[in-house]
Amino acid sequence: MKELIKLVDEYLDKYLPISYPEDIFKAMKYTLSLPGKRLRPVMCLETARMLGGDMMKAMPTACAIEMLHVQSLIHDDLPCMDNDDFRRGKPSNHKVFGEANAVLAGDALLTLAPQTIIEKSAGLTSEQLVQIIHEYTKFAGAYGLIAGQVVDIESEGGKYIKSPEETLDFIHLNKTAVLFRLAVRCGAIIANASKDTAEEMDEFAKNFGLAFQIYDDIMDETSTFEEMGKTIGKDKNSGKLTYVSLYGLEEAKQKFNSMLKNCYAIIDKYDTKVIKEILNKIKSRISGV
């Protein structure tokens, strides 16, 4: 796991050389290079590998998904959105580079991601590239990540789909699960996996995404700024809809366990230390709460 994170960090650095005009590249690199768990790229690489593909062929796509993730963090932190001053333990992008550059750095990452997939993916066919970029656009845009963000903002104003429960699942299937889905689906494309296998991994990613969000909500209630690297207790203090605020801590933990069980049921079939390590890690942290 540590080796994979290191590898992802190296390639993220390599795929984004500082060019002219330097300020925008520095702003892009700043948030992209903050130490992170790199869960999404690692899931992509590991899915490609465990399904019989060449892991290194997945590196550009894995890094592109992290670029997309970081883009969403930069824009989410803006004063007009979540107005968050910290990210991964450091001042957020607009606090360092100003709002205009933070908007543009996000835009630039959103475009650099597919550019990296096209330019760096030696060994993939044009058909595979088109499939991967198609997945990217479906999950990154108004039918995916942005739908989740919009409904999240609206829910803060008390506007729900039908019920708060349905709204919360919609938000996080789109805001959180969507990037894990993108990661494993692209991994499956790169490994030339069967449609059934790809669908099963997609099911894994939906369960993992929601479990990971519940984990995050529980941690937001129970951990510290030092542990999480971002403002803690903010959701609670702002009365935000979360799995803990809606279901209470115990029921949220039950939901987490049930989704994690679904994840293991799929992943146990495969030879993947890495993904099991990720599941074990968040499981043990939640058991300790």
Next chain:
Amino acid sequence: MKELIKLVDEYLDKYLPISYPEDIFKAMKYTLSLPGKRLRPVMCLETARMLGGDMMKAMPTACAIEMLHVQSLIHDDLPCMDNDDFRRGKPSNHKVFGEANAVLAGDALLTLAPQTIIEKSAGLTSEQLVQIIHEYTKFAGAYGLIAGQVVDIESEGGKYIKSPEETLDFIHLNKTAVLFRLAVRCGAIIANASKDTAEEMDEFAKNFGLAFQIYDDIMDETSTFEEMGKTIGKDKNSGKLTYVSLYGLEEAKQKFNSMLKNCYAIIDKYDTKVIKEILNKIKSRISGV
């Protein structure tokens, strides 16, 4: 020309049905459907046609380039950027939908553009799709449109590349010419044009892009809000670097005429009423100043 604009408007509408969550799709559609000259998509369609390709095969790409253009307008108008309250004669996106939705609507258009190219371009090969999206990413991101925007913002703070002249050309080769280059280059790919032809059209687009920017700068000095649909005299009042402020009206007109001459030299070889009509129109307006 009018028929082409109408066709582009129809397809822009068709490619962006209102889906859930409605607010984001409405925000995207709002600025996208404001009446515009649709110069970039028209150039793309007409280049594909006049180089022997099927114009309708270029429609998804043409509309994608307009989506990218509109995305850049929405983000440019934000309070943290140019802070402009009007666009195409109407309140700008964030004035109607709020800043958060304007940021997200821009992000969503930036992703919908390549999604539209992939989903709607029946009859293009995977190789063509990859080439087109590669061009899109190169010109839309930190190596293109965004580089222009960043240097533009920096120049307002008095930070130049070497000289104001070089800075101004850099800004508008990237901010303005880049989308015309993207339009004709994609048109050439769709028509399976030779590399030489594509390069020549690229040269046309660079000249046209700068000429068009000089036209815009001159109009900003001499026309009215009603004519242009946006705040007029703003550049002059803010002391912004423009072709008119740097060279004076007469020399700016000379530059415009010289670049337009280069455009005619290339375009006169082709059977294209549409592009000649565009050139004639801006030429006659500048002669009248």
